[in-house]
Amino acid sequence: MANNFIQLKLPAKIESLREFTAFVHNAAQEAAFPEMDLGRLDLVMEEVVVNVINYAYPDSQPGNIEVGYAIEGPGKLSVQVCDSGRAFDPLAKDPPDLRLGLADRPIGGLGIFLVKQIARSISYNRDGDQNILTFCLEVEP
Amino acid sequence: MVYNLSANTGSLSTKDSKLNMTIESTKAGKAVVVKLIGRMDADTNKEFEAAVAQLVSEGSVYLVVDVTELLYINSAGLGSFLRNAKRAQEKGGALLLCGLKGLVKEVFEMTRLISVFPVFESTDAACQSIA
Numbered sequence: 001m002a003n004n005f006i007q008l009k010l011p012a013k014i015e016s017l018r019e020f021t022a023f024v025h026n027a028a029q030e031a032a033f034p035e036m037d038l039g040r041l042d043l044v045m046e047e048v049v050v051n052v053i054n055y056a057y058p059d060s061q062p063g064n065i066e067v068g069y070a071i072e073g074p075g076k077l078s079v080q081v082c083d084s085g086r087a088f089d090p091l092a093k094d095p096p097d098l099r100l101g102l103a104d105r106p107i108g109g110l111g112i113f114l115v116k117q118i119a120r121s122i123s124y125n126r127d128g129d130q131n132i133l134t135f136c137l138e139v140e141p
Numbered sequence: 142m143v144y145n146l147s148a149n150t151g152s153l154s155t156k157d158s159k160l161n162m163t164i165e166s167t168k169a170g171k172a173v174v175v176k177l178i179g180r181m182d183a184d185t186n187k188e189f190e191a192a193v194a195q196l197v198s199e200g201s202v203y204l205v206v207d208v209t210e211l212l213y214i215n216s217a218g219l220g221s222f223l224r225n226a227k228r229a230q231e232k233g234g235a236l237l238l239c240g241l242k243g244l245v246k247e248v249f250e251m252t253r254l255i256s257v258f259p260v261f262e263s264t265d266a267a268c269q270s271i272a
Contacts, residue, residue: 014183039213039244046215050183098253102230107223110252111216117251 005068005080012053012065012083020067021045024079028137031071037139040118041077047111048081048090048133056085056131075139082132089124090133091116161185162211164192169268172203172237178210181218189218193225193236202234205267209240214248226258235259237267 008023010016021042028041049065057063066082096109115135116122122135162185163178173196181189193204204225226236239261241249249255261267 017183036244040247042213043215043244043248046182050217096252102223102226102257105223105254105257107220108216110219114216114248114251 005070005078007066007068009064009066012057012063012085014050014053016065017046017049017053020049020065023067024069024077027069027071028077031077032074033077033137033139037075037137041137044115044118044135044137045079047115048135051090051111052081052083052085052131055088056083058086072136076136077138078134078136080132080134082130084129085131087126088131089126091122091124162188164188166192166196168201169205169264171271172205172268173201174205174207174264174268176207176210180213181211181221182213182215183217186215186218186221190221190224194228197225197228197232197234202229202232203271204229204234204236205261205264205271206236206238207240207264208238208245209242211240211245212243214245219248219252219254222254222258235271237261237270239264239267 006027008020010019024045025038025042028038033041049067052065056065063084068080068082070078072078090112093112096106096113118137119135120138122133125132125134161180161182165176165178167174167176175193175196177189179185196204206222222236229236236258238249238258240263241255241260246255259267259270261270
């Protein structure tokens with residue numbers, strides 16, 4: 001986690017989701033995000049954190065998630081989501097086929113796609129035993 | 142979870158302050174209008190699926206889902222829309238959408254689900270299309 005990030009560490013459980021989301025949501029309010037962008041941020045946070053909760057740790061070895069943010073300026077927020085689970089790059093997944101009709105559309109697979117669409121930038125790093133997902137949201141002028 | 146069945150309107154609603162979504166369903170001719178109010182997230186999407194599964198099992202296969210007052214949806218919620226639409230289609234019906242706006246409309250546009258569901262401006266227009 002970058003040094004200048006304000007951090008919150010909680011167990012990688014679904015019960016932690018609302019606290020993580022509120023933690024970053026409050027920062028975005030401080031950074032003057034309008035309502036629509038707050039909704040976009042909630043969506044990105046929920047998709048990213050749920051992904052870690054579902055895939056990072058085996059049931060037998062529960063772990064933590066660390067979320068940090070830095071307000072880069074008015075309407076600009078950087079967020080990091082770190083875990084010490086198995087190496088997993090969510091960005092490496094193939095994009096969903098959006099041309100399919102109802103009968104052929106699979107259920108699922110849209111979460112990280114939405115994150116990529118909304119975030120101004122996003123990157124994944126494996127640093128030692130940590131997965132680090134960093135993204136930036138910026139309010140459109 | 143509390144289910145309230147109103148004797149006067151025939152509407153079924155589910156309310157839970159922790160879950161932040163209300164579902165109201167009302168008969169409208171051949172269709173049932175399902176109005177979603179609040180936020181559809183990893184918790185509340187299950188309530189939407191359960192409500193629609195019940196309606197379809199009771200023979201209501203034309204579902205007009207009014208999202209005018211739905212403020213938020215995530216990928217789990219989109220999955221529920223797809224499951225519910227497939228469920229209705231398998232029984233010879235359809236899931237129709239109306240009232241798309243704001244973030245919810247943006248998410249349906251980003252995922253191109255807006256072209257998967259029949260979309261209408263109002264519940265009246267949606268209901269008339271299946272009359």
